[in-house]
Amino acid sequence: MPPQDGADEPSARAPLLPPPAPRRAAARLHPLPLIVAAAFVASFRFVFLAPAPSYYQSLFLSLGSNDTAATHLRALTQRPHVAGTRANSLTAAYVHDALSSHSFPTRLTPYSVLLSYPAHRSLSLTASGRDTVHFALEQEIYPGDPYAAVSAEAVPTFLAYAASGSVTAEVVYANYGRAEDFAYLAARGVNITGKVAVARYGKVFRGDIVRNARDAGAAAAVIYNDAKDYAAGNAFPDGPWMPPTGVQVGSTFKGVGDPTTPMWASSEGCQRLSIAEAMASDDMPGIPALPVSGMDGEAILQLIGGDVAPEDWQGGAGAPAYRLGPGPAVLNLTYIGNETMATIQNVISVIEGKEEPERYVILGNHRDAWTFGGVDPNSGTAALLELAQRLSELQKKGWRPRRTIILCNWDAEEYALIGSTEWVEENRAMLTSRTVAYLNVDSAVFGRGFYASATPQLDELLKEASKQVQNPDNRTESLYDLWMASNTSPLTMQSIIACMMTSYGWRSLEIPCSRGMSQRQACGGLLLCGCQMRRSYPSTTAIMPQSLRME
Incomplete structure (x- = not known):
């Protein structure tokens, strides 16, 4: 989704602060408590x-x-x-x-x-003897939601700056997507190369999850909310916890600031990296990735075979047994991003x-x-x-x-x-x-x-x-x-x-x-x-x- 028409364009900087006045004697301070913050x-x-x-x-x-x-x-x-x-x-x-x-x-x-918006997303799951599951990749709108009419204006669920691409491959379960989790998979002889890594939120930055998957050889990544970490009680709208259809979105860029101007300001007329150069940076995830809900994540995990994952890799009460993979389930993941200069x-x-x-x-x-x-x-x-x-x-x-x-x-x-x-x-x-x-x-x-x-x-x-x-x-x-x-x-x-x-x-x-x-x-x-x-x-x-x- 590109920036909507009508966003204000950059203009010449207007002066703001006064020049410093001669320093006067310092003085004591007093409190200003504010109830709201x-x-x-x-x-x-x-x-x-x-x-x-x-x-x-x-x-x-x-x-x-x-x-x-x-x-x-x-x-x-x-x-x-x-x-x-x-x-x-x-x-x-x-x-x-x-x-x-x-x-x-x-x-x-x-x-x-440089900002990133989703242009196209799709995710489907195939397993022998089962119908193909096409995931909606949408968050549920609840009856009575006063904002339901404008919810359609929300940007679809995505991971900003994920690489564009289409991958069809077997699934590997990677726990929280930490470096040590991928090291454990390698030690167990689980082949990650060319696979789709499925990991859960909760321990490290989402960008590191995708980057760790990339460094381990995965072709794509899927990140979900495990009920063990995000649904310890009643879910919305009956409680404060994330509902099964809830999806965490966010950025996967590891740096700070405009990716086209690393370490210098994005002022008018400044020198910049090209969009392609910025997206090729090691601070970018480098592979396609999508966030999914806990419900969709569990549906994927149910169809992964291989060895049973360790106890601390398992889900909460009532969750199916998590296995390491790879396969036999196959994910077809497509993400096309729109990386564009925006104001x-x-x-x-x-x-x-x-x-x-x-x-x-x-x-x-x-x-x-x-x-x-x-x-x-x-x-x-x-x-x-x-x-x-x-x-x-x-x-x-x-x-x-x-x-x-x-x-x-x-x-x-x-x-x-x-x-x-x-x-x-x-x-x-x-x-x-x-x-x-x-x-x-x-x-x-x-x-x-x-x-x-x-x-x-x-x-x-x-x-x-x-x-x-x-x-x-x-x-x-x-x-x-x-x-x-x-x-x-x-x-x-x-x-x-x-x-x-x-x-x-x-x-x-x-x-x-x-x-x-x-x-x-x-x-x-x-x-x-x-x-x-x-x-x-x-x-x-x-x-x-x-x-x-x-x-």
């Missing part, structure tokens, strides 16, 4: 707020309501809005107008980047600091979604807009932040953190010398607990900030109490990314909240590590890029 705001106390009496804190808490955030969320999720489409361009305009309405200098920053748009808004205007605290959230984005990312976008509204009201009462706040609404995050990466690459020198911290909220509501992660420099900030915010479900305790009670903070991709960012010197904070708060790591955090921020701050003689100056 409480820790996202509470951390401001320790990071960037100007000195202010408790009046401003009380005023902030009295402003706005959940209804405001709900209004933004409904507006942003009316239609599917994958990056590069007209629908997503309209969401950019909505965010731009919402921020501009507060008199914040706000700009759309467009980039032309994406970040929205950048600025609140100039009073004491240290040349130092920046960046608040980020992305806007694009594979479908409607009700949780990821637009619950976070709604929280960002609610925050902006409250800060605007404080400004009307004379408040100014200590440091300059940059509100960033990223585009094409789902593909490869593209919008945030390109903006950072374009403004690398300025951000390297002036950015103090980056705070990110992707999904403001994600489960019932409170979860957050940060680089070590911000660990104590995060703990102290969470103690300043009341748990909205229990007024006798703080978010910190709720967080400690949840006690579920394993080493995950979030914490790994945080460690990566620390090694580059960036201070970054992730705010996952809960029922009315919560989130997971994503968005611009990963790309920001590439700026290698120094821990000392140079004088105000540093050059401000033209794209960020104010008229």
Whole structure:
């Protein structure tokens, strides 16, 4: 599916930020807790707020309501809005107008980047003595779904940047598709060369699953949601777990940013790799691949023969015995992708600091979604807009932040953190010398607990900030109490990314909240590590890029 007609074209960069003012004396900070994304705001106390009496804190808490955030969320999720489409361009305009309405200098920053859409997909299963099964490759629309009428606008289920091709071959079961899983198959003498590898989500990045299959010699890959990992209880619409027909879509590109401009910005007139060169990169999966539902995945596994898979490769209660293969079942998989240059748009808004205007605290959230984005990312976008509204009201009462706040609404995050990466690459020198911290909220509501992660420099900030915010479900305790009670903070991709960012010197904070708060790591955090921020701050003689100056 190519970008829809009507997406805005790139235009000349409009200036945005003011030139740095002479540095004035630093001042103490105060808290700004926000119920919709409480820790996202509470951390401001320790990071960037100007000195202010408790009046401003009380005023902030009295402003706005959940209804405001709900209004933004409904507006942003009316239609599917994958990056590069007209629908997503309209969401950019909505965010731009919402921020501009507060008199914040706000700009759309467009980039032309390589995106991937499905042009054709098919998958069928053949086994001796059985009728051929043709998989629909569609997600179920449930009776009473208020969005059923516009669900047809969603991009069909696919894996972005998968190679185009058609493969007919026997099936091999590869567990979670990790390197060690393919090594186990090789040790057991299971021939993977030229076969279709079927693996389940749950342990590694989907792009690594496909890449590992490619490196093991597979001709194609299929990834499914195993009920053992995604259906531990009642499924939607009767519960929170993924239904049997649910399909996980996503990108398989291992890099970050526009694949045609690795390590440099996709600015107008820049040098680029050709689409063919970009798709031939080792960061691309290199073979055809499709995502399927748990129901379809189980149908395939039922017809695989060979040795019985190990116990830890098996499914949950009621699942058939999983075997390694190859065959005798044969899959016919066809995927034709449409890789095309498309326009994406970040929205950048600025609140100039009073004491240290040349130092920046960046608040980020992305806007694009594979479908409607009700949780990821637009619950976070709604929280960002609610925050902006409250800060605007404080400004009307004379408040100014200590440091300059940059509100960033990223585009094409789902593909490869593209919008945030390109903006950072374009403004690398300025951000390297002036950015103090980056705070990110992707999904403001994600489960019932409170979860957050940060680089070590911000660990104590995060703990102290969470103690300043009341748990909205229990007024006798703080978010910190709720967080400690949840006690579920394993080493995950979030914490790994945080460690990566620390090694580059960036201070970054992730705010996952809960029922009315919560989130997971994503968005611009990963790309920001590439700026290698120094821990000392140079004088105000540093050059401000033209794209960020104010008229």
